[in-house]
Every structure is written in C-alpha cells, then in structure tokens.
Amino acid sequence: MSPSASNGPPRLAVVGNPGSRRVSLFQDAVAAAGLPEARTVPWVDVLRGGGVRFLAGETVRIESPGEHAEVDRLLRGADEPTRVEGSALWYARFTAAVREVARAAREAGAHLLDAPADIAVLFDKRLCHGVLDAAGVPVPASPTSGPAGAPVRGWDDVRDLMAAHRTPRVFVKPAHGSSASGVLAVETAGGGRIRAATSVERDPAGRLYNSLRVRRCTTEREIAAVVDALAPDGLHIERWLPKATRRGRAADLRVVVVAGRATHAVVRTSASPMTNLHLGGARGDLAEVRAAVEAAGGSWGEALAICERAAAAFPDTLCVGVDLLPLAGWRRFAVGEVNAFGDLLPRLTGLPGSGAEGLDTYAAQVAAVLERARNDRVSTTP
Amino acid sequence: MTGIDHPCSFHDMPVLTLPEPGDERPLPPADATAWRLDCGWDGLDFAAVWKHFLETVDPARVRALVIGHWWHGNYSSLAPVVELIASDAARFPALRALFLADVVSEECEVSWLQMCDITPVLRAFPLLEELVVRGGGSGLSEETLELHPVRHEALKTLRFESGGLPGRVVRAIGASELPALERLELWFGSQWYGGDATVADMAPLLSGGGLPRLRHLGLQNSEIQDEIAVAVASAPVVAQLEFLALSMGTLSDAGGLALLEGQPLTHLSGLDLHHHYLGDEVMERFRELSERDDVHVDLAEADDWDPEDEDDSRYVAVSE
Numbered sequence: 001m002s003p004s005a006s007n008g009p010p011r012l013a014v015v016g017n018p019g020s021r022r023v024s025l026f027q028d029a030v031a032a033a034g035l036p037e038a039r040t041v042p043w044v045d046v047l048r049g050g051g052v053r054f055l056a057g058e059t060v061r062i063e064s065p066g067e068h069a070e071v072d073r074l075l076r077g078a079d080e081p082t083r084v085e086g087s088a089l090w091y092a093r094f095t096a097a098v099r100e101v102a103r104a105a106r107e108a109g110a111h112l113l114d115a116p117a118d119i120a121v122l123f124d125k126r127l128c129h130g131v132l133d134a135a136g137v138p139v140p141a142s143p144t145s146g147p148a149g150a151p152v153r154g155w156d157d158v159r160d161l162m163a164a165h166r167t168p169r170v171f172v173k174p175a176h177g178s179s180a181s182g183v184l185a186v187e188t189a190g191g192g193r194i195r196a197a198t199s200v201e202r203d204p205a206g207r208l209y210n211s212l213r214v215r216r217c218t219t220e221r222e223i224a225a226v227v228d229a230l231a232p233d234g235l236h237i238e239r240w241l242p243k244a245t246r247r248g249r250a251a252d253l254r255v256v257v258v259a260g261r262a263t264h265a266v267v268r269t270s271a272s273p274m275t276n277l278h279l280g281g282a283r284g285d286l287a288e289v290r291a292a293v294e295a296a297g298g299s300w301g302e303a304l305a306i307c308e309r310a311a312a313a314f315p316d317t318l319c320v321g322v323d324l325l326p327l328a329g330w331r332r333f334a335v336g337e338v339n340a341f342g343d344l345l346p347r348l349t350g351l352p353g354s355g356a357e358g359l360d361t362y363a364a365q366v367a368a369v370l371e372r373a374r375n376d377r378v379s380t381t382p
Numbered sequence: 383m384t385g386i387d388h389p390c391s392f393h394d395m396p397v398l399t400l401p402e403p404g405d406e407r408p409l410p411p412a413d414a415t416a417w418r419l420d421c422g423w424d425g426l427d428f429a430a431v432w433k434h435f436l437e438t439v440d441p442a443r444v445r446a447l448v449i450g451h452w453w454h455g456n457y458s459s460l461a462p463v464v465e466l467i468a469s470d471a472a473r474f475p476a477l478r479a480l481f482l483a484d485v486v487s488e489e490c491e492v493s494w495l496q497m498c499d500i501t502p503v504l505r506a507f508p509l510l511e512e513l514v515v516r517g518g519g520s521g522l523s524e525e526t527l528e529l530h531p532v533r534h535e536a537l538k539t540l541r542f543e544s545g546g547l548p549g550r551v552v553r554a555i556g557a558s559e560l561p562a563l564e565r566l567e568l569w570f571g572s573q574w575y576g577g578d579a580t581v582a583d584m585a586p587l588l589s590g591g592g593l594p595r596l597r598h599l600g601l602q603n604s605e606i607q608d609e610i611a612v613a614v615a616s617a618p619v620v621a622q623l624e625f626l627a628l629s630m631g632t633l634s635d636a637g638g639l640a641l642l643e644g645q646p647l648t649h650l651s652g653l654d655l656h657h658h659y660l661g662d663e664v665m666e667r668f669r670e671l672s673e674r675d676d677v678h679v680d681l682a683e684a685d686d687w688d689p690e691d692e693d694d695s696r697y698v699a700v701s702e
Contacts, residue, residue, distance in 0.1 A: 187494075193494065216702070242451070243488050244488075248385045248387040297401055297407050327422075328451065
C-alpha cells in the first residue's frame with residue numbers, strides 16, 4: 001500500500017531553492033490546484049548536512065539545485081559559477097545529496113517523485129545514452145555509451161575514437177554538464193582539416209569558462225587544449241547527426257513527458273550547432289515543424305512516442321524533458337538528451353490531446369500527482 | 383537568397399526529397415516537382431539512390447533535379463555524381479533545372495564540400511535553363527570547383543552559392559558564351575576559403591557584351607565588395623539591368639558613395655544591398671533613391687555591424 005493512500009489530498013514537499021523561479025512556479029501550480037502550499041526543503045540545508053526531515057505520507061518533488069550561489073558553491077567547491085571544470089565533483093556531491101534526501105524520505109515514510117537512481121543516470125550522459133539505447137530509443141551512435149563505454153582521457157582518445165568509428169562529426173560533451181556547458185561540436189575532414197564550435201572560452205592560464213557566444217576553433221591544438229582540460233571530469237562522445245533545418249536554422253524540440261505522456265513541446269532553432277536559448281537559439285514555430293514532418297512523410301505521433309519511450313526508461317521519475325532532434329529531411333528523429341529538470345518552460349501550455357491542455361508543465365505534474373493519489377485510493381478501497 | 387538553406391521551391395516547383403525505398407506514399411507527377419536526391423545520414427549510397435530514382439519516377443518527364451547530401455560516411459567528391467547525371471542525360475530530355483550540392487552546414491560546411499568540374503552537366507544538357515551550384519574552392523582540398531568556358535544557348539539562370547568562389551571559375555564564366563542568360567548571381571566568399579576572384583576577373587561580366595539578355599546581376603558575398611561597387615558604378619552592363627545585387631559582402635561607405643555618384647541607377651526596379659556596413663548618411667541617400675525613383679533598395683544591415691568597432695572588422699555573409 002502506498003503511503004499516499006491516506007484520506008485527503010496529498011501533502012507535498014519540494015526540495016529546492018526557496019524563492020527560485022522553479023519553486024515559485026511549482027507553488028503557483030500547487031495553489032492553483034487548491035492544495036496547501038508545498039513544504040519547501042532548501043537544498044542549502046540538505047548540503048550542509050543539517051538533518052533533512054520529511055513527514056509520513058508526504059509526496060516529495062526534487063527540484064534543480066541551480067541558480068543559487070551558495071548551493072552552487074557547496075556543490076562545486078568553488079566560487080566561479082561560469083567555470084566549466086568541476087562537473088565530476090558537482091555530480092558526486094549532488095547525487096550524494098539526492099541519496100540523502102531519499103534516505104530521509106524512506107525513513108519518514110514519504111514518497112519521492114524522482115528516483116535517485118534515475119537522477120544518477122540522467123546526470124551522466126554516458127549512462128543515460130546506454131539506458132536509452134538498450135530501451136530501443138533512437139540515439140546518435142556513441143563509443144562512450146553505458147558503463148562499458150570507452151574512457152576518454154583527452155583529445156588523443158577523442159581523435160582515435162572518431163577515426164575508429166569512422167565518425168568525422170561528433171559532439172563532445174562533459175558527462176555531467178548541462179545547458180551546453182563545455183560542449184564542442186567537432187568536425188574533421190581529409191587533409192587534417194578540423195573545426196569545432198563551442199561556447200567555452202579558455203583564459204591565458206588554461207582555465208575554461210562558459211560564454212554566451214558560440215565561437216569557432218580552427219586548429220587541432222586549440223581544440224585539444226579545451227578537450228584535455230575537460231577530460232578529467234568525464235567526456236561523452238556522440239555522432240553529430242545533421243539536424244533538420246528551416247530558413248537556414250537547425251531545429252530541435254524540447255518535449256516534456258509527465259507520467260508517461262508527452263504533454264508539452266517547444267521548438268528551438270539556431271544558426272549554430274547548439275540550439276540553447278542562451279547561446280543565440282530562438283523559439284521556433286511548433287506548427288511549422290509538425291507540418292514539415294508530415295509533409296516529409298514523417299509521423300508527428302511517432303516523434304512524441306519516441307519521447308515517451310525515452311521517459312519510460314525512467315519509470316520512477318514523474319517528469320523528464322526530452323531533447324528530440326528531427327534529422328535532416330524531417331522524417332527521422334533521435335533523442336539528444338533526457339533532462340531531469342527539463343520542465344522550466346514558463347507559461348507554456350500543453351499539447352492538444354495530451355490531457356494537459358491549458359496547464360503549464362508544473363500544473364500538469366500536480367494534476368498527475370492528484371491522479372495517482374486518486375488511483376491509489378481506488379485501488380486500496382476494497 | 384540570403385544564405386545557405388534548403389530551397390522549398392526550385393524552378394517554380396515545390397522541392398520533394400525522393401522517399402526512400404519502401405515508403406509507399408503516392409508521388410506527385412514527375413513534371414510538377416523538383417526532385418531532390420539525398421543519401422541522408424544513414425541511407426543508401428548515391429548510386430543506389432539514383433537507381434531507385436530512375437525506377438520510381440519517369441525520368442523523361444523530370445524537369446528539375448536537386449542534388450543533396452551525396453556522400454556516405456566521410457565526405458567525398460561530387461565528381462562521380464556529376465558523371466552519373468551527365469552519362470544518363472539522354473534519359474532526361476525534359477530536364478531544365480539542376481541544383482548541385484543542396485547541402486547545409488548541419489551536413490557539411492559549404493567550404494568543405496568536395497566539389498569538382500561541373501562543365502560536364504552543361505555539355506550534357508544543352509537545353510538546361512537553370513543551374514545552381516553550391517560550394518567552391520576550399521584552398522586546402524584537391525576537390526575544388528572547376529568550370530571550363532562553354533557555349534550554352536539555353537541557360538537563363540546561373541547562380542554560384544559559394545563561401546570561396548575560385549577566380550578561375552569567374553574567368554570561365556566570363557569566357558563562356560551564354561546568349562540566353564538573364565540572371566547571374568555569384569557569391570564570391572572569402573579568400574581564406576578559396577575566393578580569390580578579382581575585379582579584373584569580372585571584367586567581361588561588367589562589360590555586358592557577351593550577355594545581351596542579362597537583366598539580373600548579383601555580385602555578392604565579397605570581401606572586395608567596395609571595389610566591385612566602384613567598378614559597377616561605371617560598368618556598361620548596368621544600363622541593361624533591372625535588378626542589381628551587391629549584398630552579403632563588406633560594402634561600406636566607399637563603395638556606397640561610388641554607386642550613388644556613378645551612373646544612374648534609377649532604371650532599376652531593385653537594388654539589393656542587404657548585409658552591408660554603410661553609415662547612416664549613405665543609407666539615407668539610398669533611401670532617397672528608393673523613394674524618389676521607385677527603386678526598391680534592400681538596406682538590411684549586417685548582423686554583426688558595429689559602427690563603433692575600431693577594428694573595422696567586416697565579414698561576408700557566407701564563408702566557412
């Protein structure tokens with residue numbers, strides 16, 4: 001029997017940064033559903049080891065620890081939020097903190113909406129790729145997929161893996177990065193030609209910083225220096241599949257899946273290989289993308305089904321954000337990434353027919369929690 | 383055209399990428415579609431796509447053909463593709479339009495496309511009316527765009543979309559006889575990527591002598607856009623034009639003023655200067671020209687244009 005099967009609406013708690021956009025948007029959705037405010041458990045308390053407590057029967061949402069200077073400092077052990085290196089330490093500390101939250105929840109008899117094991121996979125692009133691949137989700141080919149993937153100790157390994165797998169264009173990504181931090185889009189051709197696009201800037205001392213600009217590196221030496229500095233944190237390599245383009249801009253989709261259903265989708269377009277909005281990406285027109293897919297003989301339903309299959313690889317997590325890449329020609333798709341905290345899409349309402357029409361991503365999740373609570377009551381009533 | 387993109391239409395027909403074998407969708411009439419062939423990122427090789435095309439669509443009725451991504455795995459030369467198309471020319475008596483290398487940077491940077499001598503298609507299709515070629519000379523690769531002077535009676539539209547158009551190719555165009563040519567657009571690109579054409583290379587085009595029907599001239603995307611503008615300001619060809627494009631390059635006040643103070647442009651219906659580095663005063667004078675003489679002037683500035691920039695860094699719209 002589920003602990004939430006007690007009478008009355010579920011009591012909610014959220015582990016997050018109080019006052020952050022994410023927590024505020026979630027609280028707005030909780031209030032709109034007529035529920036009492038969710039109890040906020042600050043990450044900063046979890047990370048300082050102050051003894052996190054949950055209540056019996058509480059339903060606990062785990063939110064992103066991002067956009068909080070002190071939390072960031074505790075996780076990274078450093079004061080430079082734009083610094084690229086240090087993601088392995090961030091990952092170790094964050095997953096440990098999530099495990100601590102899970103332990104406290106288990107002890108209290110509270111129920112988590114995000115499984116610690118899922119979060120540990122979602123924040124390791126190598127493991128995530130392996131899980132998706134094993135689940136039959138289309139993903140770009142990768143030599144670093146899964147626990148048995150090839151280790152990447154530096155640029156020499158990247159170059160050798162590209163050659164061994166006959167893959168002249170790859171994305172090199174820090175295994176634990178987010179928001180395109182530290183990502184390089186590398187392309188090579190005969191005659192030793194090489195080029196990479198990245199938002200990483202390297203200072204004279206060799207330290208790496210995220211910038212808001214995608215720049216081109218055109219020498220192997222420059223690319224090697226960046227990759228070598230990133231490698232100690234772990235690197236994931238994927239084939240760079242050509243994305244579909246419209247008016248000279250490549251497009252991809254962020255599709256939010258809540259309780260197994262694709263509920264929300266946005267298009268991002270960019271003239272550079274990275275579509276992230278902070279790197280010059282722009283919102284695109286979903287109807288236009290859908291029309292392009294259908295005109296090319298592709299299936300929009302299949303596109304959403306791929307996202308749902310990707311989310312189904314994380315069955316103990318209520319909501320994920322899937323980055324879906326429509327490939328050149330608009331007929332085929334691949335999943336680029338699955339994000340544990342990929343639901344920050346303020347004011348975006350649900351897709352027609354998704355069951356989340358008129359609801360934003362947070363309201364859709366609250367509705368899913370209420371639905372589960374109802375089902376639990378029904379299934380436990382003789 | 384303002385940049386590298388997959389065209390939605392070509393030769394006044396919608397572009398349709400040939401469905402893969404096994405795709406059972408009904409196909410439109412062969413003569414109402416610009417057929418695009420694409421090996422995709424994981425599909426058949428080009429020879430197999432070509433075979434599938436010949437078996438699926440009646441080649442005798444095909445009027446327009448667009449060649450997309452043609453390599454498999456590592457980039458490869460366009461030469462075998464050109465050879466295949468030229469050798470099967472007899473099966474395409476209705477072909478009037480050909481687009482070579484409709485590839486965008488997500489698939490391969492324009493400067494890395496392994497181009498070849500494209501003269502064989504002009505020789506094999508004497509009735510061709512429209513030819514578009516993307517790609518150029520990379521400056522590094524053996525596989526570079528080549529053209530030999532030809533006489534072609536039917537060609538009306540010729541466009542080279544290049545990040546580096548070799549001077550050799552520009553000279554070959556100048557040395558060709560193209561009596562039917564109405565529209566010529568050349569994207570010169572950057573010297574770094576093989577775009578080494580000089581204004582002297584363009585001389586036969588500027589004289590207009592060999593191009594009696596030319597009405598639309600684009601000398602675009604150039605690092606020497608000011609020099610080109612100065613030459614155009616007194617070029618005999620301008621009198622016969624309806625449309626002039628000096629866009630996508632590094633046009634600054636020097637070139638802009640030369641145009642304004644050169645021969646009259648008032649007979650033009652359109653003057654395309656988009657992606658320029660003109661100052662406010664010169665832009666204002668072009669606006670006057672636009673309003674007074676009903677010349678449509680496209681004055682969209684270059685995205686990276688910063689008048690305060692002391693380095694005076696100016697870039698062409700398409701290079702790498």
